[in-house]
Amino acid sequence: MDVNGLPFRLVAGAADFGLGPEALGDSVARHLSLAERTGHLRLACEQHVPSLDENEMFARGQVSQPSPIADAFGSFAWWNAAEKRIEASGFLPGSIQIGLAGDSPVSPSDMMLGMDDAVYAARDGAVVRHDLRGRWEDIETRHQTLSASLLAPAPAGGGWALDRTARKLMRIAGSPLRFADLRQSDPAAFGPAEPNQDPPRLTIAPGSTLRNTLDPVAMAASPSGSLAVLAWESGKDAVLLLHTGKHFVEYLRLAGLRFPYSIAWFGENRVAVMASDGAKPAQQAFVYRIEGAPQPDSAQPPEGRIYLLRGAWAGGFCNALHDVPRHLQSSETGPPEAVRPLRALSGDTFARTGSVLIGPLDSRTEGCIWHRFYTEAALAEGTEIELALLASDEASQPALPEGPDDPAWARHLLLPEPHRSPDPDVSAAAWLEGASEIAHAPPLLQCPPRPGRAGLFDCLIQAPGRKVRRVEGRYLWIALTMYGDSRGSPELAALRVYSQRRSWRDRYLPAFYAETLGGEAAAAAGPATPHDFLERFLHSYEGVLTPLEGRIAGSWQLTDPATAPDAALPWIGQWIGIGRREGEAPAHLRQRLLAAPHTAMLGGTCGGLLAALELATGGRMVRGGRLDRGRRIPAPGELAIARSGDRSVRALMLTVEPDGNCVFLSGGAVTRGDIVAIEGFRLRRTFATILGAGLADENDPLTLGMAVSGNSFVGDTLILGDAARDELLALYRPEIDAVQADAEAVENFYARLAWRVLVLVRGVEEEAEFRRLSGIVAQEIPAHIEPQVLHARSPLIVGAASLLGLDTYLMDKPAVKTAQINGSRVGAGDVVAGSGRLDARADGPVPSAPHAHADGPREVWAGDGFTLSALASQAGASRRIERYVWMWDKES
Incomplete structure (x- = not known):
């Protein structure tokens, strides 16, 4: 809806353009297709029917x-x-x-x-x-x-x-079943009756x-x-x-x-x-x-x-x-x-014409006057787009236009400038400088604007050849036709049609300027009446003023993190003390700003640290969902399970709003389980048996009243198995060895656990990314807390895994990696395996293969020059590139 309250209908995508599986009859696109990379509608890439001497035998x-x-x-x-x-x-x-x-x-x-x-x-x-x-x-x-x-x-x-x-x-x-080993099964152990x-x-x-x-x-x-x-x-x-x-x-x-x-x-x-x-x-x-x-x-x-x-x-x-x-x-x-590989020898050869019937677009108003349309399109030399419009109060599908002079259809053309319509009585769309008539909206056209050729086009809807040129009716049908010269094709990204026109003439001028013709007399062929010309003339000014008013009315969007452009996000963050981190993606900064009202109250807590790491690793703020009143309400900064339809996801709770809606984070490394933060005081039971300390006082605030015996309790729900416990204890081994014989040192060791946080990061191989996450931890942690950020080779899993030997990890299981010399640790999960190539001779020592890489623009306009570079190519080991051989390869 624009600033004047006029609604519009958006036509975009395969279903709207007659390329969806539900299209029937004339609504099926003929000789049209969607461009693979951009999704724009264009003429189909076609060649002549093959003429071969096929041999059945x-x-x-x-x-x-x-x-x-x-x-x-x-x-x-x-x-x-x-x-x-x-x-x-x-x-x-x-x-x-x-x-x-x-x-x-x-x-x-x-x-x-x-x-x-x-x-x-x-x-x-x-x-x-x-x-x-x-x-x-x-x-x-x-x-x-x-x-x-x-x-x-x-x-x-x-x-x-x-x-x-x-x-x-x-x-x-x-x-x-994979070949296991030569060990005999233990008769005292349980096993499945059917191994596979x-x-x-x-x-x-x-x-x-x-x-x-x-x-x-x-x-x-x-x-x-x-x-x-x-x-x-x-x-x-x-x-x-x-x-x-x-x-x-x-x-x-x-x-x-x-x-x-x-x-x-x-x-x-x-x-x-x-x-x-x-x-x-x-x-x-x-x-x-x-x-x-x-x-x-x-x-x-x-x-x-x-x-x-x-x-x-x-x-x-x-x-x-x-x-x-x-x-x-x-x-x-x-x-x-x-x-x-199968490669294209030639460029595209397009059909010369293609068409589809779009509609009906329902205005929900009898006798609706259709106002104007905007298109985001690109027009190559020798191409054009025709939009023939027909409105009726009946929803039944009309017959297609019988030709360009069919009086029932109102023709509108999109032509590349400086070309103009050969028929002065046919409406031609005008190119506009803005990306979209919708205030501060990004363009749907996936190519840069070019005056008269690519970008936003605007046209007032009018029926040529009639005395009163309004297009009236509740339902609007659009017969879209594309024309090309077989070498090029127009491309249409989106079509927005506005309805329920408000006549400036009838609103602001005296009554004697109003149209006097109606019914069949208004639809009769002939030159436009003076009153009709005046109305359309005034709307040529309205077409300029309405988008300006819309941008002014929607200026608030420039200060809202959800709608502001990427360039404005650091400026918005300065108002609340959130700056852009080095190398931070705009999408991550946008989510930090959106979540700022909720994460501010978590500052200095473990939940605040988890929220910062979640947002830094692709987490998104989600507002919605209802609480299960029969269960405990998760505290801010606590991990929980959220349900969206039939799908459950792990979430980091932020806030429960007064209306009962929940605000949480999801989709980052914390909710995936790749980052785990363990507060030091939760490790007291793990060290209790080793150091000989007693934890009989259930009222000790550092134990949270936990009286469960054992030395493998980590956090509120996680239990470490033998291998994971040994790995965790190794992180504290020097201090354990130093304090085992000293009771006072034991107490001091426990006291220091109270202000330690251990952050385990799994699945991050790049050292630069690990340093980035470590910097975030250092920035978000309180001054009196000592953080340790360490690599984790495997995820912490629910206790059943260590007790029963079942992998109950809730996320995707890490893939098995092939063992590499000087890169793998024995027993750490990497396996010795062949390459899986059909030619098994490749499993022996082999030199590295050369790598060809060409840099250049993905698309250029016909007739424009461009530069290609092969400097990023690499020769094999102990070799060098002597020359470059260029080949036409359209698919890459």
Whole structure:
């Protein structure tokens, strides 16, 4: 709503622009798409329908062979049909064999590389797992009634298997037991009856059946887990299916391709396919966008970039989880020689026109007069955007405009300046200098403003060719059309349409200036009446004054930490004594300012220290939630559990407001459990047995009335196991050794614990970050408290872990790290493991690889110059860079 009280409707994002899954009919965007990086609406990147001499026999031969596989380090493997074995290469010349247990004369129907560094092969209907790290013996998994034919990995482990004959999908679940050691089990200890609680298995997926007329030939999974199946259908173009988790959806048909034989995901919203051209792979791969609602009866052309397949081996794409599809490269007759990512050879080729019907926008007022619209757009040379508007008091969808002269629709144009509309009677939007007409709001357009080309555009809504040019009706429909020259495309980030116009003419001028025509006479064709011209003329001034008034009325936002720009935050902090720390991100400073009214009362307390560390490590202030009246109210600075919908999070309580709402912090290292602060007096029981001191006085204020026996009590809820206790005591070992025989020294030692705080920090590897956190502790701690900030190798866990051997840590378990020379400690959790590469020869001593890095702008306007630099590139060990070879690589 603007300063005059006029409401607006925002149109932005995939759903509003007809690219969401719920779009139907004319509301489905035609030849439009969202730019991947910015999310702007633009013309679809398209090329002509492929014209290939597809060879069905060659394609079926490729489908019958297993897919090659490749890891992230340049190693690859393939099925050698002549030798009946899996071969791997990529690190050294030649190849080595990857042997499967129980080698069978039956060739695998498919292979994949799982996220667990295991090779999966579908052989004789079963799935065989081979671990590249040697953690378990090869294991074969079989379904009782179905046969595994096609495979695809899943990001969470395991994968998918498809029975081509039965057309049913299965889930590869479970994992084998890792090889433990040679120790015999203790007969006096309890153990599970079934050692493996999650055994490998194949289970039928929900909604897994394809219709009988489809012949599935290839399957692939994206890095996030989306599953795509490529299928043939007799006499029709190939069809692409997506599995939603509940059932298969026929998404689109591949225009011009009847026998594509391989598929791979390109990121999360595109798939690439291989097809034949004669008895060999085609010279290019074809990429299709996965965007918007399914269109099973619509044959879509591939996107407009040309993806060249240079010397592609005939085996198809590598079956593994990669952001960019990979294929093997070879000579015409030899085995594969290298693995190559799929790269674009050309720039974008856009559709020349694209359209979508947007609406209805409901003003909730009968006979509403629609006022003006603002767009955040970028217009390249040779492009334009047309907005045709139609308003009605009926919500039924109207017919699309029959042409540019359709009298029912009011045309408005966005043209790059200095070009003007060829029709002087058509409204053309004007470029404005501000980022947004909304007071102090950031722009949604993700590119810098450029006069007449990019930024904010404004246009008064008016119907050309009518005597009274108002656009009236409760519901507004917008027929949006983009035009380009195939080399460039306009981009639209957002459209804001204001309704319920207040006429300055009728409000402030005498009645005889009011419009005299109405009904059909007002909508009749002809020149505008003088009264109508006067109203629109006055609104040209209103369009300038209203945003100015809005910025003045919203000037308070410049002093509110929640809405102030980043540059104003240090100035705001000066008023309350909060300065910006060196290297502090603006987002962290903003949260400190927002939480300042609540953290001020915690100054000098352990809760205040925890709040400062929480905010410094990404914590955010949250206002909301209600107290559970049946439980104790958490004190300010105390850790608690907060619930948001169905999700529970750890929170650091700040305040309970009078209306019952809670204010707390969450999302930082303290609530994640990576930082723990232990007040020294809580360690008195831990040292009691060691030093021989008695703690019989339950009224001692330093013991908080705790009478629980034992020497492993830390804080109110945490218990240390043997290993953790030994590590903690080692921090105080010099003082313990010095005072064990001196009773007076024991008392002095306990007294000093009262003004000590131990801060344990886990998961911070960079020394600069550790020093930053130490500086915050030193700044926030009271003058009479002695802090110690130390690295913690593992988290403090709830007592059941040390007593029962169960890991009850509430957060994500730290990943196991590979042991490194001069970097790992024996017994500290790091393990000796192979690299998991397909070419096992890479596990030996290897020189560091060179690293190519190009610096330059992400985007430039057509015709503008730019500079690229390769100075950040690095040669391998004991080598130097002699020359630079530049190649066009649009994806990077």
